Amino acid sequence: MSKRGYHHGNLRQALVDAALELVRDKGPTGFTLSEAAKLAGVTPAAVYRHFEGRxxxxxxxxxxxxxxxxxxxxxxxxxxxxxxxxxxxxxxxxxxxxxxxxxxxxxxxxxxxxxxxxxxxxxxxxxxxxxxxxxxxxxxxxxxxxxxxxxxxxxxxxxxxxxxxxxxxxxxxxxxxxxxxxxxxxxxxxxxxxxxxxxxxxxx
Missing domain, CATH: 1.10.357.10 (Tetracycline Repressor, domain 2)
Structure with missing residues (x-):
């Protein structure tokens, strides 16, 4: 898996795309929000602007x-x-x-x-x-x-x-x-x- 960036204003979709990659590779319980944030190229705190949890x-x-x-x-x-x-x-x-x-x-x-x-x-x-x-x-x-x-x-x-x-x-x-x-x-x-x-x- 490679780190992905996101276009300004599209953080929500970048996180979903990262989650899809992680779900595919690790299963729905095999990753953390921090991993999704890292893959999307943002800080973990940024996730909570759009999602309450995994x-x-x-x-x-x-x-x-x-x-x-x-x-x-x-x-x-x-x-x-x-x-x-x-x-x-x-x-x-x-x-x-x-x-x-x-x-x-x-x-x-x-x-x-x-x-x-x-x-x-x-x-x-x-x-x-x-x-x-x-x-x-x-x-x-x-x-x-x-x-x-x-x-x-x-x-x-x-x-x-x-x-x-x-x-x-x-x-x-x-x-x-x-x-x-x-x-x-x-x-x-x-x-x-x-x-x-x-x-x-x-x-x-």
Whole structure:
């Protein structure tokens, strides 16, 4: 890690960027505010002008992560059309891509222990991403007869859990976790099995 400077008036973001680097390399509890300040190129006292403590700093990193995450999911959903199936599958792949490309944000969001309800802004950012996946599930499940149709919130939660499991076990270099298949192939196969069970794709 190298010491980073910051542009005048952008200290808050410089601290968030430093925290993301530290979270990625040391985990959410493996660094101090003093380390974040040093990496940002400021004194420890300067941190407290913007954040009350480390958890507040990580919460802001998580909030920004959820915004990026929702943007990625929304883009994937829109680009995945014209079919509801293609759009839905694209959101699952977007989850995996986000975790691989934004590891600091991912850890701050899902592994820091910070509640998404810590601030209204964080809660709204987090709920936006879940709404996108739920919307994709609702659109796809319109093809299922109403008497057999699962709630869209359950449908999307299943896919979220599957995506998260693949990320945690096979896409982030977890020691001892090996698979003969790529994370992308594992996720695609898992989603395929789930959708076949719902009768949404053919057995081929």
């Amino acid at each position: 958890e507040d700093l990580i919460a802001e990193a998580a909030r920004q992560g959820y915004i990026i995450f929702a943007d990625v999911m929304e883009f994937a959903y829109n680009e995945g059309r014209p079919s509801a199936l293609a759009a839905f599958e694209a959101t699952g792949r977007a989850y995996l891509a986000f975790a691989q490309r934004h590891p600091g944000h991912y850890v701050a969001m899902f592994e820091s222990g910070i509640s998404v309800n810590r601030t209204p802004e964080l809660a709204e950012a987090a709920s936006r991403s879940s709404r996108i996946l739920e919307m994709a599930a609702a659109k796809l499940s319109e093809r299922i007869p109403t008497d057999r149709r699962p709630p869209a919130s359950m449908f999307s939660a299943h896919i979220w859990a599957m995506s998260h499991g693949v990320v945690e076990l096979f896409a982030r270099g977890t020691p001892g976790a090996r698979s003969p298949y790529s994370p992308e192939d594992l996720l695609e196969a898992g989603i395929g099995i789930y959708l076949r069970g719902l009768g949404l794709i053919d057995n081929d």
